[in-house]
Amino acid sequence: xxxxxxxxxxxxxxxxxxxxxxxxxxxxxxxxxxxxxxxxxxxxxxxxxxxxxxxxxxxxxxxxxxxxxxxxxxxxxxxxxxxxxxxxxxxxxxxxxxxxxxxxxxxxxxxxxxxxxxxxxxxxxxxxxxxxxxxxxxxxxxxxxxxxxxxxxxxxxxxxxxxxxxxxxxxxxxxxxxxxxxxxxxxxxxxxxxxxxxxxxxxxxxxxxxxxxxxxxxxxxxxxxxxxxxxxxxxxxxxxxxxxxxxxxxxxxxxxxxxxxxxxxxxxxxxxxxxxxxxxxxxxxxxxxxxxxxxxxxxxxxxxxxxxxxxxxxxxxxxxxxxxxxxxxxxxx
Amino acid sequence: xxxxxxxxxxxxxxxxxxxxxxxxxxxxxxxxxxxxxxxxxxxxxxxxxxxxxxxxxxxxxxxxxxxxxxxxxxxxxxxxxxxxxxxxxxxxxxxxxxxxxxxxxxxxxxxxxxxxxxxxxxxxxxxxxxxxxxxxxxxxxxxxxxxx
Numbered sequence: 001x002x003x004x005x006x007x008x009x010x011x012x013x014x015x016x017x018x019x020x021x022x023x024x025x026x027x028x029x030x031x032x033x034x035x036x037x038x039x040x041x042x043x044x045x046x047x048x049x050x051x052x053x054x055x056x057x058x059x060x061x062x063x064x065x066x067x068x069x070x071x072x073x074x075x076x077x078x079x080x081x082x083x084x085x086x087x088x089x090x091x092x093x094x095x096x097x098x099x100x101x102x103x104x105x106x107x108x109x110x111x112x113x114x115x116x117x118x119x120x121x122x123x124x125x126x127x128x129x130x131x132x133x134x135x136x137x138x139x140x141x142x143x144x145x146x147x148x149x150x151x152x153x154x155x156x157x158x159x160x161x162x163x164x165x166x167x168x169x170x171x172x173x174x175x176x177x178x179x180x181x182x183x184x185x186x187x188x189x190x191x192x193x194x195x196x197x198x199x200x201x202x203x204x205x206x207x208x209x210x211x212x213x214x215x216x217x218x219x220x221x222x223x224x225x226x227x228x229x230x231x232x233x234x235x236x237x238x239x240x241x242x243x244x245x246x247x248x249x250x251x252x253x254x255x256x257x258x259x260x261x262x263x264x265x266x267x268x269x270x271x272x273x274x275x276x277x278x279x280x281x282x283x284x285x286x287x288x289x290x291x292x293x294x295x296x297x298x299x300x301x302x303x304x305x306x307x308x309x310x311x312x313x314x315x316x317x318x319x320x321x322x323x324x325x326x327x328x329x330x331x332x333x
Numbered sequence: 334x335x336x337x338x339x340x341x342x343x344x345x346x347x348x349x350x351x352x353x354x355x356x357x358x359x360x361x362x363x364x365x366x367x368x369x370x371x372x373x374x375x376x377x378x379x380x381x382x383x384x385x386x387x388x389x390x391x392x393x394x395x396x397x398x399x400x401x402x403x404x405x406x407x408x409x410x411x412x413x414x415x416x417x418x419x420x421x422x423x424x425x426x427x428x429x430x431x432x433x434x435x436x437x438x439x440x441x442x443x444x445x446x447x448x449x450x451x452x453x454x455x456x457x458x459x460x461x462x463x464x465x466x467x468x469x470x471x472x473x474x475x476x477x478x479x480x481x
Contacts, residue, residue, distance in 0.1 A: 152431060158348075
C-alpha cells in the first residue's frame with residue numbers, strides 16, 4: 001500500500017526465513033564476535049587474491065543462508081546482490097557459481113537495503129516466492145580500489161572509516177513464520193556539497209536525515225514507534241551530524257539510534273570513526289540484529305543503511321559526494 | 334532541514350582535527366631517527382672504505398637506505414611505522430622506496446607487465462615528475478646566472 005511519495009507498506013509481509021554472516025579476522029575480534037556465524041582466520045580465505053576471497057565470502061554467505069532457511073538452491077527465484085568492487089564482480093562471480101537468477105545492484109554501502117527493498121516488494125506483490133539479498137566488502141580490495149596500496153605507510157585522517165571485511169545474506173520468502181518486513185521508504189539522492197572522501201559520515205548524514213523525516217511524515221509515526229533505528233555506516237561523526245540535523249527539525253532519536261559501523265568495531269581497534277562498506281550493514285543485520293529480532297528484544301526496527309555514491313574519478317574531478325539512504329521497517333517476533 | 338552552506342560550515346566547525354602536536358613530534362623524532370641511521374651508515378662506510386669520498390658515500394648510503402626501506406615494505410613493517418610516524422617516514426628516501434615497492438607488491442596479481450611494471454609508479458610518479466621538473470628549472474636558472 002502506498003503511503004505518500006516515497007513509502008510503501010505491505011499487506012502480505014515478506015518473511016526473513018534465514019540469514020548468515022561471515023566476518024573477517026579483525027571484525028571477529030570486535031564487540032559482536034559471538035554473533036557471527038563464521039569468522040575467517042585469514043582475510044585471504046584460502047584464495048590467491050583478496051578479490052577472490054571477497055567473492056568466496058559472499059558465495060558462502062548466500063549458500064549457507066539458503067541452507068539455514070531449509071530451502072534448496074533451486075527453489076530460490078532470484079538473488080539480489082551487490083558489493084563495492086568495480087562492476088560488482090564479487091556478486092556476479094558468486095552468481096556464476098550459484099546458478100540462481102541474478103540481479104546485481106549498486107547503491108554503495110546501502111546496497112543491502114536496496115536489495116531488501118526490491119526483493120520484499122516483488123515478494124509482497126506475488127511476483128517472487130523466495131529470494132536472497134546479500135552484500136560483501138573487503139578491507140583490502142576496497143583500499144586498493146579507493147585509496148592506496150596496503151603496504152604504503154600512510155596515516156588515516158581523524159574522520160576516516162575502516163572498510164569492514166565481511167558478507168551477509170538473508171533469505172526472504174512469501175510464506176513462513178519469523179521476522180517480517182513491514183514496509184519501506186525509498187531514499188532520494190541528497191548532496192550537501194561535502195567533498196572530503198575521508199569524511200563520508202558528514203556526506204551521508206543529510207541523506208539519512210531526509211529519509212527518516214520522509215518516512216516518519218508519510219507513515220504518520222513518531223520515532224518512539226520503533227525500538228531501534230539502525231543506520232549502516234555513518235560512523236561516529238556522521239551520527240553526530242545526523243542528530244544535529246534531526247534535532248534542528250525537532251526530532252530526537254538519540255536514545256533509540258545505533259549505527260552498524262560503530263557497533264562492529266571497538267574504539268581500541270584503531271578504526272577512527274568506525275566501520276564502513278557494503279558488508280558492514282549486511283553483516284551486522286544478518287547476525288546480531290537478526291538474533292535480537294528473533295529473541296524479541298527488538299520488536300520494531302527501522303533499518304536505514306546509507307551509501308556515498310561517488311567514484312574515485314568523480315572526486316578527483318572535484319565533484320561533491322552525493323549520498324542515499326533507504327529505510328526498511330522490520331517487525332521482530 | 335538547514336541549508337547546504339550552513340551545513341558545510343557546521344561540518345567544518347565540528348570535524349575532529351588531527352592532534353597536531355603529537356603528530357609533529359612523532360614525525361620529527363622518527364624521521365630524525367631514520368636520518369641518523371643514514372648518517373651512521375655514511376660514517377661506517379667512510380671507516381671501512383678508505384678514500385671513498387663524499388659523493389660516493391652519499392650514493393652508497395642512499396642505496397643502502399633504499400634497500401632497507403624496500404625490505405621493510407616487503408616484510409610488511411614499513412606501513413606500520415608509517416601509521417605512527419606519518420611524514421616522518423614518508424619524507425626520507427626510505428619512504429620513496431616504500432612508495433615504489435608497495436604498489437609493485439599490490440598489483441603483482443595483475444601480472445608482470447600490466448600489473449607490476451605499469452602500476453609501480455602510481456604513487457611515486459608525481460614525485461619523480463616534480464623532482465625532474467624542479468631540477469630542470471634550477472638548472473636553467475643556474476645556467477643564466479652563470480652567464481653574468
